[in-house]
Structures are given as C-alpha cells and as structure tokens.
Amino acid sequence: MTELKNDRFLRALLRQPVDMTPVWMMRQAGRYLPEYRATRAQAGDFMGLCTNPELACEVTLQPLDRYPQLDAAILFSDILTIPDAMGLGLYFETGEGPRFKKSVHTAADIEALPIVDPHKDLPYVVDAVSTIRRELNGRVPLIGFTGSPWTLATYMVEGGSSKDYRRTKAMLYDQPEVLHLLLEKLAISVTDYLNAQIEAGAQAVQIFDSWGGALSYNAYQEFSLRYMQKIIDGLIKEREGRQIPVILFTKGGGQWLELMAETGATTLGLDWTTDIGQARARVGDKVSLQGNMDPAVLYASPEAIRREVATILKGFGNGSGHVFNLGHGVTPHVDPAHAGAFFEAVHELSAQYHQE
Numbered sequence: 001m002t003e004l005k006n007d008r009f010l011r012a013l014l015r016q017p018v019d020m021t022p023v024w025m026m027r028q029a030g031r032y033l034p035e036y037r038a039t040r041a042q043a044g045d046f047m048g049l050c051t052n053p054e055l056a057c058e059v060t061l062q063p064l065d066r067y068p069q070l071d072a073a074i075l076f077s078d079i080l081t082i083p084d085a086m087g088l089g090l091y092f093e094t095g096e097g098p099r100f101k102k103s104v105h106t107a108a109d110i111e112a113l114p115i116v117d118p119h120k121d122l123p124y125v126v127d128a129v130s131t132i133r134r135e136l137n138g139r140v141p142l143i144g145f146t147g148s149p150w151t152l153a154t155y156m157v158e159g160g161s162s163k164d165y166r167r168t169k170a171m172l173y174d175q176p177e178v179l180h181l182l183l184e185k186l187a188i189s190v191t192d193y194l195n196a197q198i199e200a201g202a203q204a205v206q207i208f209d210s211w212g213g214a215l216s217y218n219a220y221q222e223f224s225l226r227y228m229q230k231i232i233d234g235l236i237k238e239r240e241g242r243q244i245p246v247i248l249f250t251k252g253g254g255q256w257l258e259l260m261a262e263t264g265a266t267t268l269g270l271d272w273t274t275d276i277g278q279a280r281a282r283v284g285d286k287v288s289l290q291g292n293m294d295p296a297v298l299y300a301s302p303e304a305i306r307r308e309v310a311t312i313l314k315g316f317g318n319g320s321g322h323v324f325n326l327g328h329g330v331t332p333h334v335d336p337a338h339a340g341a342f343f344e345a346v347h348e349l350s351a352q353y354h355q356e
C-alpha cells in the first residue's frame, strides 16, 4: 500500500495533534462543479456515473484537483444503492429527486426483500472504492459511507423523498414490529456493505442519518440509534495498521449528542443548528466533532464566509478533534469560487488553534 501523504483528517478524527484543522465538504463532488456536470452528461445520468467505477473515480477526484486544501475524498455513490440492490428499482426524475418503482408496506413485502451481498449485488461500488484508492495514490484518505437504516427505510416505505414521512411514521406507531423487521434487514445489509468498502480501501466511514432528526426523543433511540449502534458493533475496527474511524451524522440530532457518543462512534457530525463549543463541552473526550457551517453561508461573499469560518473555529477552540465541514451537503447553486474561499479560510485561520 502506498504511504498516506496527508493524514490530517484521520488524525483529527482520532483527536491526535494536527498542524491545522482538516476540511472536506459533504457532496463535494456534485452539480455546483461544471466539470461534474460535464462528466455526468457523458455518463448519461447520475446512476450511469455511480455504476461506472472509472467515471465514479473521475468525479471523486474532481474537487481534489480543483481545491488543493481538501483533506479527504469521499466515494462518489449514493445511499440509495442499498434499496436498489434489494430490488426496488431506483430512478431519478429531473427536478424531483430519487424515486422507486416499488415501495414496501406490509410484513410480506419486507420478508420478500433479500439481504444485500455487496460483492454480488453492488460490485460497482466495491470496484469504485478500490479504483479511487489506487488513483488517489496516498494523496488524502478515502471516506466510505452508507445511509442509516431509518433514513433508508423512509425512502423504501414512501417510494421516494418525503417531507412528512407519512407512511413510515404510521407504520412506526401502528406496526412497530414490521418497521423493526425492515430496519433489522437494513442493518445487516449496511454492515456488510461498509465492511466491503473498508476491505476495498475506505479509510474512514460515515453513516448518514439524514432524517433521524424527524423522530421523537424515544423513537430516535428505538428506530434509528439502536440500528446504528448495531452497525458500529459489526464494523471492521482496523485495517492496514490503522483504526477505521466512524462518523455518525444525524441531521437534526443536536439534542442527542450524549446518546450518540455512547455508541462507540469516533466522531459526531453536527448540523448548523448546534453550537460547536457547547457540543464539545457536552461530549468531552468521548468523540471528535465534524461540521458545522450552514451550507447557505456559501451563497454569501467570501468575506462573510471567512467570518463564519472564524466564528466556528473559535467556538471549537484550541486543540485537535475537529474536522471542518458544512452542516449538510453543498447545494447546486453555490459558486465554486466560494467553496474555494471556504477551504482556504479553514486552513489559514485554524493554524493558530494548533500551537501545542
């Protein structure tokens, strides 16, 4: 294996000393980049990109080539590859977001779903990970990822994106055992999926619990956190002599950080509604933190972006244990120059917080 030339990201996740705060951005390969739109046009559509390891590798590397400050790469794929591999038929309607040809509503629907075997059912993802690792050639670490069982279940029950999770929540309160059956199947599939990514070369993994914040205090623990805990318990802990850090990101989960910190995750992802200094005080030495600038700050001027970066760095304070990121994915209308101003500001303004 080639030596890792920049391990700032992995070191910060593990709260080891760094020279400056590492930075990457959720959805860093995506529609705000003209080079991404060009490759996607060449592939035909988004799934054409995901299922072609060479093209998935190309778009993964695009933000790294444009922004030398980036301290991590993230596999180009989607969380919905798992329900697609279970046979639901994922497709994208322009401007409408993801849709499924089939959705699941009954115990019989769920019993008929297979457990996903990543090598057999999602070979294009495993191949993309090993291709990207090879092409990165040690530049920065590669992040693998998955959706949380709860977040994936909302898409599978609703048949696509949803604002109110109407059917999924009705199932949660009327037939909790049916929802548990689905979450259990997803947890097993997702554990195998992440382990396959780790074996193919992912050096850290992130669990996207994008819709966990829609749950009540009790329901979050029973229907989301519990299954993320199962996944973390089943993950490969070490590869190539290094620990594999796990980032747990529940959007809207700021009230539950203490509970999340008990799972054994290395790092908690924060959205922008939480104060990072208060979050640090609450979790102490248990976990590191990732986040948490409002993605909409990137619509503002480079001067405003710099001010927000400074505020968050100051809020976290001295020492390691912070990976800078947005509080959710970058949006398509962002000016690529503003993303560049963001990454530069993180490196320039953070060195002062890492002087012994």
Ligand code: CP3
Pocket (backbone or CB within 6 Å): 025, 026, 027, 028, 029, 030, 031, 040, 046, 074, 075, 076, 077, 078, 079, 080, 096, 097, 098, 145, 147, 161, 208, 210, 328, 329
């Ligand atoms: O972060 C990265 O750069 C890695 C790639 C990545 C994508 N999706 C690419 C993508 C990752 C990590 C995801 C995760 C994902 N996908 C999540 C969890 C993260 C989050 O944002 O909360 C969710 C909920 C999805 C489901 C999904 N996929 C949606 C809702 C959409 C439509 C988004 C939209 O704005 O239209 C997608 C499609 C998708 N996934 C795109 C990209 C770059 C856009 C597709 C395109 O090129 O048209």
